Amino acid sequence: MIRLTLAALRRAxxxxxxxxxxxxxxxxxxxxxxxxxxxxxIDRSLSIDQAWRKALRYRLAPxxxxxxxxxxxxxxxxxxxxxxxxxxxxxxxxxxxxxxxSIQHIVSETPFxxxxxxxxxxxxxxxxxVLLMHMARVFFEAAYKPPRETNWLIGILxxxxxxxxxxxxxxxxxxxxxxxxxxEVMTAIARFPLVGRRFAEAIMGDxxxxxxxxxxxxxxxxxxxPWIAFALLGYHFTLVxxxxxxxxxxxxxxxxxxRRSGRYSPDEQAKEGVPFYPNHLLRSFMVAVVTxxxxxxxxxxxxxxxxxxxxxxxxxxxxxxxxxxxxVSLALIRLAGTxxxxxxxxxxxxxxxxxxxxxxxxxxxRERPVVAVLGLTFFIGYVALWxxxxxxxxxxxxxxxGTGVVAEQVVPSPPxxxxxxxxxxxxxxxxxxxxxxxxx
Amino acid sequence: xxxRGLIAAIGGLVLLSPVAGSDAARLAAQEGTRSNQxxxxxxxIVCHADMRRAFAQGAHAERGIRCHTCHGGDTSxxxxxxxxxxxxxxxxxxxxxxxxxxxxxxxxxxxxxYGLAADQLAEFRTxxxxxxxxxxxxxxxxxxxxxxxxxxxxxxxxxRSMVHPTNIPRTCxxxxxDAALMRKYGLSVDxxxxxxxxxxxKAIFEDRNFAAPTCIGCHGSHxxxxxxxxxxxxxxxxxxVLLADALYAGPHGTPSLTRRIPGCLGCHTNHGTERLPPEQxxxxxxxCHAAESSMATLGxxxxxxxxxxxxxxxxxxxxxxxxxxxxxxxSDERFRYRAAYTAYQQLAKVQHSLDxxxxxDLGREVRSNAAVVRSTAEAYAEERWxxxxxxxxxxFLTLSGVxxxxxxxxxxxxxSHG
Numbered sequence: 001m002i003r004l005t006l007a008a009l010r011r012a013x014x015x016x017x018x019x020x021x022x023x024x025x026x027x028x029x030x031x032x033x034x035x036x037x038x039x040x041x042i043d044r045s046l047s048i049d050q051a052w053r054k055a056l057r058y059r060l061a062p063x064x065x066x067x068x069x070x071x072x073x074x075x076x077x078x079x080x081x082x083x084x085x086x087x088x089x090x091x092x093x094x095x096x097x098x099x100x101x102s103i104q105h106i107v108s109e110t111p112f113x114x115x116x117x118x119x120x121x122x123x124x125x126x127x128x129x130v131l132l133m134h135m136a137r138v139f140f141e142a143a144y145k146p147p148r149e150t151n152w153l154i155g156i157l158x159x160x161x162x163x164x165x166x167x168x169x170x171x172x173x174x175x176x177x178x179x180x181x182x183x184e185v186m187t188a189i190a191r192f193p194l195v196g197r198r199f200a201e202a203i204m205g206d207x208x209x210x211x212x213x214x215x216x217x218x219x220x221x222x223x224x225x226p227w228i229a230f231a232l233l234g235y236h237f238t239l240v241x242x243x244x245x246x247x248x249x250x251x252x253x254x255x256x257x258x259r260r261s262g263r264y265s266p267d268e269q270a271k272e273g274v275p276f277y278p279n280h281l282l283r284s285f286m287v288a289v290v291t292x293x294x295x296x297x298x299x300x301x302x303x304x305x306x307x308x309x310x311x312x313x314x315x316x317x318x319x320x321x322x323x324x325x326x327x328v329s330l331a332l333i334r335l336a337g338t339x340x341x342x343x344x345x346x347x348x349x350x351x352x353x354x355x356x357x358x359x360x361x362x363x364x365x366r367e368r369p370v371v372a373v374l375g376l377t378f379f380i381g382y383v384a385l386w387x388x389x390x391x392x393x394x395x396x397x398x399x400x401x402g403t404g405v406v407a408e409q410v411v412p413s414p415p416x417x418x419x420x421x422x423x424x425x426x427x428x429x430x431x432x433x434x435x436x437x438x439x440x
Numbered sequence: 441x442x443x444r445g446l447i448a449a450i451g452g453l454v455l456l457s458p459v460a461g462s463d464a465a466r467l468a469a470q471e472g473t474r475s476n477q478x479x480x481x482x483x484x485i486v487c488h489a490d491m492r493r494a495f496a497q498g499a500h501a502e503r504g505i506r507c508h509t510c511h512g513g514d515t516s517x518x519x520x521x522x523x524x525x526x527x528x529x530x531x532x533x534x535x536x537x538x539x540x541x542x543x544x545x546x547x548x549x550x551x552x553x554y555g556l557a558a559d560q561l562a563e564f565r566t567x568x569x570x571x572x573x574x575x576x577x578x579x580x581x582x583x584x585x586x587x588x589x590x591x592x593x594x595x596x597x598x599x600r601s602m603v604h605p606t607n608i609p610r611t612c613x614x615x616x617x618d619a620a621l622m623r624k625y626g627l628s629v630d631x632x633x634x635x636x637x638x639x640x641x642k643a644i645f646e647d648r649n650f651a652a653p654t655c656i657g658c659h660g661s662h663x664x665x666x667x668x669x670x671x672x673x674x675x676x677x678x679x680x681v682l683l684a685d686a687l688y689a690g691p692h693g694t695p696s697l698t699r700r701i702p703g704c705l706g707c708h709t710n711h712g713t714e715r716l717p718p719e720q721x722x723x724x725x726x727x728c729h730a731a732e733s734s735m736a737t738l739g740x741x742x743x744x745x746x747x748x749x750x751x752x753x754x755x756x757x758x759x760x761x762x763x764x765x766x767x768x769x770x771s772d773e774r775f776r777y778r779a780a781y782t783a784y785q786q787l788a789k790v791q792h793s794l795d796x797x798x799x800x801d802l803g804r805e806v807r808s809n810a811a812v813v814r815s816t817a818e819a820y821a822e823e824r825w826x827x828x829x830x831x832x833x834x835x836f837l838t839l840s841g842v843x844x845x846x847x848x849x850x851x852x853x854x855x856s857h858g
Contacts, residue, residue, distance in 0.1 A: 107767035108820075114767075114827070279852055282845040289845075293838035300827050306767035 017049075026051035034234045036075055039241060039276055059273035060280060063248040069287045070134035071240075075233070076288050077127040080295065081165075084120040085222065092172065094218035096211040099174035100309040107306070118299035121322065124166055126295055128324040129386075131162060136379045140372070142363040143246035144355035151239040152355045154232055161229045166323050168221040174214060177320050179310035180397055182209050184319070187398075208312055249363045318394040327389030328382060334392055335385075344381065351378050483518040484508075494591040503554075510540055534573060534583040538564065541584045560584075563663035570662075580621060587611055603661070605644060608654040609635055631655075631711045638713040653679065658710075672710070673703035682789050690793035701728075718746040721791070742791055745799045749784050749806040756780060756810035759817035768820060773813045780809035 020028075026048050032038045033055075040058025043051050091110055093102040106113035135155065138144055144152035171182050186209065190200040205212030274280060304322050321327045332341040354371055365372045484507040485492045495501050508515050511530065517523040524530070532540050542561040544550050551558045564570040564584075572581035587602060594601035602611045613632040615621055622629050635641045635655070643652035658667060658675050667675045673696050677684025687693055687703070696703040707716060707724050716724070725739030756777050763770050783805035790798045 101769065104767050104769040108769060114824075115830075279849065282849050282852075286842045286845045289838050289841045293834055296834055297831060300831055303766065303824075305765040308764065 021047055021049050024048055029055060033241065034238065035230070036233065036237045041241075056277035056281075057275050059275050061245060061247070061273050064245055064274070064280070066283065066287075067137050068245065069284060070130055070137055072284055073130045073287060073291050074127060074134050076291055077123045077130060077295070078229070078233070080123045080292065081120060081127065082226065084116045084123065087116045088120055089222055094172070094214055096174065096214060096310075099172065099214060100306075103173050103175075103306060114303065115296070115299060118303045119295055121304040122295050122298040122302075124169065125324050126291075126298075127162060128166070130291075131159060132379065132382060135159070136375065138246075139351070139355075139375050139379075140365060141246060141249055142368070145246075145361075145363070146359055148239070148243045148246060149355060149359070151236060151243065154236045154239065156352050158229065158232050158236060161225055161232060163325060165221060165225050165229070166325060168217040168225070170323055170326070171209065171214060171217045172221065173306065174310045176307040176310055176314075176316040177322065178307075179209055179312070180316055181319050181321070181326060182213075184398060209310075210312075249365075251363070315397050317396065319397055320394040321389060324386055328385045329389075330395050331385040331389035331392055334395060335388060344378075344385075347374065347378050347381075351375065482506075482515050483523050484511075484513070484515055486518050487520070491591055498589075498591060498593040499595050500593055534579055534581075535577065537583045537585055538570075538574065560662045563660070567660070567662060567664045568666075569664055580615075580624070582615065586614070605650045605654050608656055609641070612655045634709070634711040635713075638709075638711065639715050640713050651679075672705050673697075676704045683792050686789050686792035690795060692792075692794065718743060718750060721746065738794060738796065741796055742794065742799060745796075745803045746787055746791065749787055749803045752807050752810040753777075753780055753784055756813040759814045763817050763820060766820070766824060773816055776809045776813050780806045780813075783809070 026042050026044045026046055028048060029038060029042045029051055033042065038052075038055055039060075040055035043054050046054060088106065091102060091106045091113065093099060103117070106117055108114070110116075138152065138155070167185075171178050186200045186204060189203075190197045192199070201207055203213075203216075204210070205216055305320075307316065307320065319330075321330050329341060332344055336344070351374055354374060358368065358371055362368055488507070491507075495507075506515070507513070510532075512527040513524050514522060514526050514528075517525075529536075529540075538561055545556070546558050546561050548558040565574060569581045572578040573583060589602055594604075596603045596605075598604060599606065601607065609632055616627070617629050617632045619629045636645065640652045640654075640657075643649040644654065656664070657679075659665060673684060673687065677687075687696060692701065692703075692706070695701040696706075706728070708714070721743040722736065722739040726736050729735035729739070756773075760770050760773050760777060763773065783802045787799060787802045787806070790802060
């Protein structure tokens with residue numbers, strides 16, 4: 001019985017595959033390649049299954065190793081985030097009244113809701129780390145040099161997209177930590193001369209984070225940013241393929257490898273190197289499995305807690321950071337002050353710009369001392385600050401928050417009265433003055 | 441006309457002329473119409489502009505009362521000599537002030553329209569202040585205007601008024617916090633500071649709870665007198681009805697009613713009115729009862745009950761906080777906690793009757809509700825701990841997968857080399 005069922009199932013699958021083979025050609029694989037599922041060149045003269053096998057057996061240069069997996073891990077985490085994000089979006093309700101209770105529902109009542117949420121949370125943390133490691137690899141190996149400088153820029157855009165994802169997602173739990181951390185950030189933005197206030201209010205749709213902010217952050221987080229990310233990722237993968245993987249650092253000049261068309265040419269097929277299938281696929285599998293296992297382990301062992309529901313009238317005693325960039329900012333502001341924060345941000349920005357200026361053929365670190373020092377300072381500093389931020393864990397909200405630039409406009413301060421501290425509360429008109437008035 | 445008078449007259453005309461458009465002139469004109477007087481002939485404000493400003497902010501200005509109603513004189517004149525003529529009183533003395541105010545305020549027919557009582561002077565006469573001022577002519581004692589201001593007399597519900605609940609302690613303190621003045625009458629000056637630090641002061645100034653009494657809540661306002669020691673339980677019981685009932689129902693009740701023990705003051709203090717921490721209950725008992733007596737034991741048992749209940753409440757609150765942190769909905773547990781907390785508050789009442797049985801009942805209610813909260817929290821924590829068990833299959837599968845892949849890779853390497 002079972003055997004019969006299995007055989008029928010197999011027949012059905014083979015039938016579908018045959019249909020696909022018969023009705024399409026190898027060009028369909030371009031789609032798979034665009035979304036990062038395939039790397040090799042596609043021989044469009046073959047049928048789709050033969051072209052698929054040929055592309056899988058594509059040989060990668062011998063120097064391509066484990067460190068090149070960092071990009072794939074980033075993509076894997078992105079996919080994990082998309083899947084867990086879709087699952088969360090099924091239960092999450094983006095409104096001021098329902099956001100917090102819906103998180104409670106996800107965490108304590110939905111089957112494995114806690115796992116999905118914490119996996120989303122931890123993937124969002126890990127993706128920042130892995131993304132920076134991927135960037136560091138590209139940076140130090142000079143893989144950003146021509147002809148790959150466009151891809152560095154796309155990568156930078158992707159970094160911003162990831163940061164925007166985190167920034168918009170940070171508010172969604174709508175608890176005190178997320179609410180007031182965002183208020184801190186927005187207050188800081190609003191202090192920026194001339195345009196700051198207008199910009200902050202444009203982002204929030206209100207003068208404080210409110211229901212309007214929640215709606216638009218949700219829309220950005222689940223609708224706008226994913227499409228931007230997919231488009232950028234597709235182009236990122238396309239450029240990786242078209243410009244090739246950077247040669248090892250000891251190669252001074254690489255062979256010019258740019259083609260006009262995307263058509264397959266036989267001389268692309270390297271005779272040496274390690275085939276993608278099965279060798280690189282097995283490595284990718286190992287890396288992927290371990291990455292997911294680490295993310296799940298972190299999700300199980302260190303769940304992201306929930307503070308009290310957001311309350312615009314009560315500044316909490318402490319703000320607990322739950323995301324890597326927030327950890328880093330928190331450590332920077334605590335240890336180095338606002339100026340330290342500004343300087344480190346400038347260092348990061350200069351790191352983005354360096355590859356646009358550093359276009360010479362030199363690849364070894366020894367020949368690029370300035371770049372090496374800048375890079376080391378930033379990446380080591382980032383990790384150190386992240387660890388410091390995790391150790392600090394929480395920070396008291398700034399004192400100006402309750403009466404801050406943003407908050408003061410609509411949140412009325414509670415009725416304040418000079419609480420008497422001792423015998424005399426306030427200077428009162430002395431009795432003599434009153435008597436005098438009576439006498440005159 | 442003297443030179444000064446001329447200048448004053450010109451100044452007055454300038455001030456009053458509508459062409460000048462100044463605020464003062466406009467107000468004066470309005471006032472004039474209201475009191476059926478020609479504005480140009482209302483002379484007091486030529487010299488007493490500041491008084492007029494102060495008066496305009498008070499309640500009397502709205503009721504059509506004008507300078508001459510209290511001070512007399514001829515308001516149509518602008519010169520000192522002619523204006524201060526006729527039935528001119530000037531600034532009345534303290535004693536005369538009481539009569540002056542009473543000329544309206546003791547007339548029920550006039551006061552009825554404002555919903556005011558007309559017995560202030562009668563009450564004042566019975567007070568220590570009235571006795572000193574009117575009986576002995578002692579000018580240290582306050583008259584009406586010392587607490588209500590002379591010109592800017594505001595109603596008590598105006599927060600700027602000297603007799604608004606938040607200002608009363610300060611108003612009384614004007615004299616009663618003056619050590620030199622109080623020494624003459626053998627009074628201490630720590631009442632204000634103790635009141636501010638006590639439960640009533642905190643209720644008013646920190647919680648803005650105007651149901652709490654200020655000085656006048658216990659002493660009365662116009663008939664200000666310290667309540668007699670024997671009257672204390674009735675004064676306190678006026679608000680603390682349930683506590684008074686419990687006190688009278690218990691063994692301390694009859695002695696309090698028959699004035700053999702000082703009632704509330706046996707354990708609490710008058711101006712401080714501090715909440716007594718439960719840890720002090722047994723210590724308080726032995727201030728009157730012998731240390732080894734059955735009464736002292738009862739005190740210890742009561743203290744234990746209260747402390748135990750409080751400890752349970754704290755643990756339940758912590759359990760709820762832990763559950764909130766993990767993202768669980770705790771509305772049921774909060775409801776339970778509230779039930780426990782209500783019972784705990786009833787403990788405070790029942791303590792006064794020294795009824796141990798009732799205390800134990802309430803203590804049980806606190807403990808059972810708190811225990812439900814805690815057991816829920818424990819069950820939930822256990823459930824969450826079980827998540828960790830997932831790690832075993834997770835890493836078993838992961839490591840198997842990695843091992844398989846590594847094995848396969850090694851095999852591939854051997855093939856390509858071999």
